[in-house]
Amino acid sequence: MEAPITVDKLRFLIYSFKEKLWLKPLVFCVLSLIAVFIAKVVDGTSVAEHIPEIKSESVETLLSIMASSMMVIATFSAGTMVNAYASASQSSTPRSLSLIISDDVSQNALSVFIGAFIYSAVGITAISHAFFEKAGVFILFCLTCLVFAVVILTFIRWVDSVARLGRVGSTLLKVEHATGRAISNRIEAPCLGAVPQDEIKEQGSHAIYTNEVGYIQLIDIAKLHKWAQTNGNFVNVAMLPGEFVTPDKPIAFVKYNADFEDIISAFKIGEARSFEADPRFGFIVLAEIASRALSPSVNDHGTAINAISSITRLLLIWYKNAEQDSRQNERKNIKPKTQDNGKPHYKYDAVSVPALNVDDLFDDAYTSIARDGAANIEVAIRIQKSLNTIKACFDRVDNTFVKAANKLAIQSYERSKMALSYEEDVKRLDKVFKN
Template sequence: MKKSVLIYFNRLREQLWFRPLIFCIISIIGALLARFADGTGLKELVPNIKTESIVGLLTTISSSMLVIAIFAVSSMISAFSAASNTATPRSFKIVVTDDASKNALSMFIGAFIFSIVSTVALENGYYGDAGRFVLFVFTLLFFASVILTFLRWVDRISRLGRLEHTISQVEQVALKSLENHIKHPLLKGVPISNTINTSVFVKPLKIGYIQFIDMDSLQKLAEAHHITIQLNSTPGAYVHYNSPLVYLSTAQGLDMEDISKKINEAIRIGSTRLFEEDPRFGLIALSEIASRALSPGINDPGTAIQIIGSQVRLFFLWNTTYTKEEIDLHSYNRIEVPQLPTQEFFESAFRPISRDGANNIEVMLRLQKAYASIATINHSEMQAIALDFSETSFHRAKQELTFKSDLDLLKEKSLCFSLETPPE
């Protein structure tokens, strides 16, 4: 349940209106809260601030903040559009969550609301001497915060939406998702036992991608009915009305309609994939950026080479050693989870680049170096797949490269020709 709330809160945080709304509420509370100083002994200690001086300062804030807020929104929309056009539309979800831009917009709108509310309250005699002094201090703090936020935001907006910055953002999101997958490859469930009768299954009530699986709810459901639930797919998989969503160990004594409803509530299905729960989606987004860069209309092999470097860094997460407290602890013993094949990670990361960059010797050389690097990871299956992909990529390039010297150089650098068998 906590994870479900967290997922929902994260989706809410992604909305552009959410943070400005919070800042507006805080601004209104701050403007009205200053009046409580009048009921204390602060009046005897503070100087008498004239209403006109505070109103002048608030008027300056209100007249400038709305204009700056509109400018901020326009700049952010331009940056978001640039990210979608120069990188991949899938990167929009990541770029739009930029905290610095959201904080800046929230601060500008919050300062505008604060100035309007405070001005109305001042002109209607809402504050006493102490209240006016506290409001004056609040106004100065707001003014200083706005200036500092604006300076920080100008530096941020100059990079937001640029291709290199977008690649870095996608890589960071992919890193978190992959790291979580490596620690918990079975979502804290247990491996497939092959003892469940696959004739008893529950179908999805929606068509789309599995976005999130509430393992806690499924475990409680399985314990309540003394059954074992076997997942047929993990987050990122596409399901339809006739595809089995889960298999059940038995149907005896079960209200299948109620069970189906509860299981579908626990497994969230949406029209798009989510980066947080889908370990392959970040790799796919990066490879899409590389494919676009390699298209004839753009012809930017340097970006594709940069993406290959990002992919290698992500694959080296499998080289990390985690403690027992960090790795999968099998806490959901009544839920069997399929293992996501390592092959699929390679296909998501490198197959599009291998296909679209087959006619570019620089890209193919960098790709072979990437395979050689990944082959050094202490993971036997990954080493074998790296060798296989090295051979496939070479044969793709062989069909596209016409200059013999380029092909000879690629053959010399290819992992598949330097190793007859996968390294142990």
């Protein structure tokens, strides 16, 4: 019996398909072919007696206009998207390219234009060979008018979006939204639904390795759990999604020796990290955008400040969730869900997974910005204000975040104090810094 598909795996598959540029155009092409032959089906029904007559020449003219214009527009939209991808790589970071490619507005526009071209080409071929009768011609006319309306509305929406596609501000928002989704998913399942590793006394005597080299994009916890139950074993996952795997690093440990092929196949390893299952990757990309903006060739500290604001909002998602849970539990006097033996209940209790390392999270988010913006007083002050906000908020709910924020605040302060040459700038920084 195969292990059930987890929500994380399903979400990862959907995200992977969204990155494929060919998928939506293919779907729209199939729909356009179906639409043409729907008109033929109506010819054989009783509805044909009550449908007004439309000259086939007028429908053929409309289809010809659409066929001649749609391919030009589709080519233009494809060229615009390619330019946007190049702009995103140059102005922000190449790591944001997958989010630009998966932009729904651009993909939908390109798909509609190509689908409309296929529809018009098939419609012209069919109507020129007298494929339709009176009812079929009328239905084809109605469908053509509908396709025209969809194309016009899509084009207007796309023009509104294309001006922002690939721009730094738009890319920042896309990265923030993608990271926010990953954080929310991780909050729902802090250890992917498995047992937290710090609750496990024994790591396991048998280490499991893989010959692949790359980043873990997904861990199929349900498959590991099914294997552990079938073999009477316990799987201790050693690495989280986003970590770099090499043949010398164990990806998991088990108590008893067995066939480990199913365990290895549960780890999806690729060449690049994924936003969907890896909250840390979003912080890395935001920091890269800020660092590039602070380079001497760009010198755009405003973008770096916006990136710090995004990082602050994202980190406070954990605070908002912890604060909300705390208030609900106090108001309703709720106790954590436990098993009969008093231990916490976990969905995959035959697997353990390490928790997200908060120190690494803050290092991903702030260190490179603090290093590259050390000599910029505006950026240095904004970093301190961001970390002060995090310390003040998490002081009531999670001391781990407070310690990590305080550590980064000290490091950033010392970097800036060494880099700043103007005494008044140092005094301004001293006023903001709180240790």
